[in-house]
Amino acid sequence: SAEYTLIKTRIEGNVGVVELHRPKALNALCTDLFRELNDALARFDQDKNIGAVVLTGSGTRAFAAGADIKEMKDKDFVTNYTKGFLNLWTEQIDRMRKPIIAAVNGYALGGGCELAMMCDIIYAGEKAVFGQPEINLGIIPGAGGTQRLVHAIGKAKAMEMVLTGNAKLTAKEAEAAGLVARIFPIESLVEEAIKIAQEIASKSQPSVQMAKEAVNAAFEMPLSSGLRFERRLFQALFATKDQKEGMAAFAEKRKPNFTHE
Numbered sequence: 596s597a598e599y600t601l602i603k604t605r606i607e608g609n610v611g612v613v614e615l616h617r618p619k620a621l622n623a624l625c626t627d628l629f630r631e632l633n634d635a636l637a638r639f640d641q642d643k644n645i646g647a648v649v650l651t652g653s654g655t656r657a658f659a660a661g662a663d664i665k666e667m668k669d670k671d672f673v674t675n676y677t678k679g680f681l682n683l684w685t686e687q688i689d690r691m692r693k694p695i696i697a698a699v700n701g702y703a704l705g706g707g708c709e710l711a712m713m714c715d716i717i718y719a720g721e722k723a724v725f726g727q728p729e730i731n732l733g734i735i736p737g738a739g740g741t742q743r744l745v746h747a748i749g750k751a752k753a754m755e756m757v758l759t760g761n762a763k764l765t766a767k768e769a770e771a772a773g774l775v776a777r778i779f780p781i782e783s784l785v786e787e788a789i790k791i792a793q794e795i796a797s798k799s800q801p802s803v804q805m806a807k808e809a810v811n812a813a814f815e816m817p818l819s820s821g822l823r824f825e826r827r828l829f830q831a832l833f834a835t836k837d838q839k840e841g842m843a844a845f846a847e848k849r850k851p852n853f854t855h856e
């Protein structure tokens with residue numbers, strides 16, 4: 596869309612697509628880029644016709660090679676703290692109700708890997724590379740690289756990546772470790788991600804959004820609370836028309852026609 600310069604957006608069917616578009620800097624993440632990304636995501640989240648979002652990098656070299664080091668290099672602690680550096684970058688993604696799929700072709704390094712992990716599913720192109728090289732810059736990951744990565748691939752591999760900065764995961768390794776749900780050929784990655792997003796968007800939106808909430812609760816709650824939360828959402832979904840429609844359609848051997856209410 597014309598109002599953005601560092602991203603591109605489009606709508607395919609019921610899927611919103613965002614491409615990070617700073618190819619000369621390998622889509623390095625800067626404040627202006629996140630301003631645009633947050634704006635686009637908020638619009639997609641509010642758009643009733645959109646049921647899922649795909650986030651990718653333009654071209655195949657990079658998803659994102661991390662936060663923009665040139666923008667960051669002169670920052671100081673007090674300003675970081677008082678202005679909440681990185682807060683703005685993560686708030687909108689955290690509050691998304693609709694699922695976001697990251698389609699990662701090429702580099703997902705530092706903040707790029709963290710951005711992918713903020714998404715709900717990661718698909719990788721065959722040449723994708725995941726890494727947390729922050730330690731080489733005298734810092735550490737700041738947006739989930741020490742947390743979500745541990746949940747995704749376990750302590751041993753995450754610790755090695757975060758401490759050496761140089762241990763990277765190939766697409767195959769990332770899939771084997773559980774970071775990536777599936778690998779696709781480079782040329783068809785985005786198309787395949789959109790196809791799956793379209794499939795998700797065809798379900799009842801209230802059930803999709805509650806499913807996302809429930810799965811995410813597994814990372815935040817002890818098991819007993821998570822199970823109670825899941826059970827309550829399960830029970831609540833029987834208040835939707837879509838539950839009636841979905842079950843009636845099964846009984847009548849036809850496809851459900853969900854109206855998202």
Ligand code: CO8
Nearest residue numbers: 619620621623660661662663664665704705706728737738
């Ligand atoms: N920041 C700014 N510019 C970058 C970045 C970056 N992270 N990565 C690449 N670029 C620029 C290069 O400076 C270069 O620009 P120019 O042509 O003007 O010199 C251009 O992109 C192309 O890059 P290279 O010439 O280096 O390309 P190569 O193919 O030789 O190398 C690499 C590719 C290996 C990816 C290399 O560019 C590299 O190592 N990049 C830096 C990776 C890195 O250290 N990332 C971590 C950054 S710190 C961080 O992310 C903190 C996380 C904060 C949380 C974010 C929340 C979402």
